[in-house]
Amino acid sequence: MKAIVTGGAGFIGSHLVDQLLDLGMEVSVLDNFSTGRPENLSHVRDRIQLIECDISIPGKWVTEFKNAHWVFHLAALADIVPSIQNPDSYFKSNVVGTFNVLMAAKEAGVSRFVYAASSSCYGIPEHYPTPETAAISPQYPYALTKRLGEELVLHWAQLYQFPALTLRFFNVYGTRSRTSGTYGAVFGVFLAQKLAKQPLTIVGDGTQTRDFTYVTDVANAIVTAAQSDAVGEIYNVGSGKTVSVNRLVEILGGDTVHIPKRPGEPDCTFADIQKINRDLNWHPKVSIEEGVSQVLENIEYWRNAPVWTPASISEATRDWFKYLDQPQGQK
Numbered sequence: 001m002k003a004i005v006t007g008g009a010g011f012i013g014s015h016l017v018d019q020l021l022d023l024g025m026e027v028s029v030l031d032n033f034s035t036g037r038p039e040n041l042s043h044v045r046d047r048i049q050l051i052e053c054d055i056s057i058p059g060k061w062v063t064e065f066k067n068a069h070w071v072f073h074l075a076a077l078a079d080i081v082p083s084i085q086n087p088d089s090y091f092k093s094n095v096v097g098t099f100n101v102l103m104a105a106k107e108a109g110v111s112r113f114v115y116a117a118s119s120s121c122y123g124i125p126e127h128y129p130t131p132e133t134a135a136i137s138p139q140y141p142y143a144l145t146k147r148l149g150e151e152l153v154l155h156w157a158q159l160y161q162f163p164a165l166t167l168r169f170f171n172v173y174g175t176r177s178r179t180s181g182t183y184g185a186v187f188g189v190f191l192a193q194k195l196a197k198q199p200l201t202i203v204g205d206g207t208q209t210r211d212f213t214y215v216t217d218v219a220n221a222i223v224t225a226a227q228s229d230a231v232g233e234i235y236n237v238g239s240g241k242t243v244s245v246n247r248l249v250e251i252l253g254g255d256t257v258h259i260p261k262r263p264g265e266p267d268c269t270f271a272d273i274q275k276i277n278r279d280l281n282w283h284p285k286v287s288i289e290e291g292v293s294q295v296l297e298n299i300e301y302w303r304n305a306p307v308w309t310p311a312s313i314s315e316a317t318r319d320w321f322k323y324l325d326q327p328q329g330q331k
Contacts, residue, residue: 002026002068006055006101007075008048009036011177012116012169015219016072021047023223028064030055031075034093040176055097062100065108070226073101073153074116076146079184080264083142084319094145095152102156102164112226113164115153118146119211119236119269121168129272132168132234139264139324150234157232165230167221170238170271174215174291175298179305183316186210186245190252191295192305200254201313202245204261209242209268214286214294224282238271239284251292259310262317264324 003020007013008029013036020027021044028049029041041050053061055075065071077083077093098115105113122130123137138144156162173187183189190200221237249256276282286294308316 001070002028003070003072004028004030004064004068005072005074006030007036007073007116009033009038009040009050010074011036011040011174012172012215012218013072013074014040014176015174015215016074016222017041017044017048019216019219019223025070028068030061030064035078035178035180037176055100056092058100062104062107065104065110068105068108068110070112070114071101071105071110072114072116072222072226073098075101076116076149078142078178079182080140080142081317081320082182083140083145084323087141090141090145094142095148098149098152102152102162106156106160106162111163113153113162114222114225115150115164115166116222117150117166117168117234118143119168119170119238119271121147121150124264124266128268129240129270130236131272132236132275154232154234161231163231165225165233165235167225167235167237169218170211170213170236170269172215172218173212173295175295175301176215179302183308183313186248187295188302188305189308190248191299191302192307194252194254195299195303196307198307198309199257200249200252201308201310202249202256202258203265205258206246206249206256207244208265209244209270211238211241211269211271212243212248212288212291213237213239213271213284214291217284217286221276221280221282224280228280230279233279235276235280236271236273237276238273239288240271240273241288242268242270243288248288248292251289252296257310259313262320262324264320
């Protein structure tokens with residue numbers, strides 16, 4: 001069987017590639033390396049097809065879908081501030097790119113299509129743990145474009161009986177996460193600071209909690225979804241537990257400094273995973289302590305990542321405060 005992984009050189013994608021190869025599948029990776037790294041696939045380079053391409057532009061890459069059985073669409077631009085500053089590039093990548101991949105997959109007659117959606121579509125939820133039926137309230141263009149991509153996938157499943165489903169990821173962490181220059185996920189920020197012996201920058205008072213899910217658990221959820229018969233369904237993928245930022249800092253160790261709390265961020269992310277437990281019999285396995293231990297064993301990966309300081313974070317998030325710190329009616 002042949003699988004295609006868009007964004008397969010990225011954080012989650014490269015771990016998914018590992019698991020697909022373990023299943024004995026033929027794997028083709030499509031990536032433009034805007035955030036993914038060829039090094040993430042260096043250990044399997046001789047076992048895969050790696051095509052550098054831009055899925056937002058139709059091209060020869062669509063021929064890779066010939067004879068493909070499973071398609072996993074993970075390619076996307078991420079992060080909050082760049083999406084506020086460049087909504088056009090996010091729309092092209094996350095919406096137009098998704099449309100192009102859907103068209104290629106439908107034309108090829110694939111038997112499975114799994115879309116990597118985002119829990120950011122919930123915005124600041126009213127209920128915790130948050131179920132798939134929660135209100136959709138994206139706060140910034142990244143969240144919106146990921147949701148629009150999800151809408152396309154669900155519409156294709158409904159209208160064309162296309163064998164697709166979507167998985168809403170919560171706070172994924174682990175080895176091979178991005179080390180790009182964009183201010184982003186807390187784990188990468190903390191790890192680079194720890195390597196540089198700089199204080200860890202805690203947003204607010206650090207009591208906010210996150211549903212941290214280890215990347216191999218997420219990759220396993222993706223494979224499990226592909227192996228199921230579910231079509232047109234949405235599943236949360238999380239640990240089903242919450243961990244405070246203060247607890248994370250305690251596990252990582254090191255000095256700390258506090259920076260202002262940010263608008264548009266929930267005090268808690270907490271996935272209700274009853275549906276995926278029940279329908280797909282998927283359960284996360286890696287505890288936060290085990291996951292952090294594995295990350296710390298590979299901490300040199302973040303050696304060249306930018307080391308953020310309170311001043312540089314303030315500069316990088318200026319537009320975050322400018323556009324999100326407003327009354328709802330004035331946005």
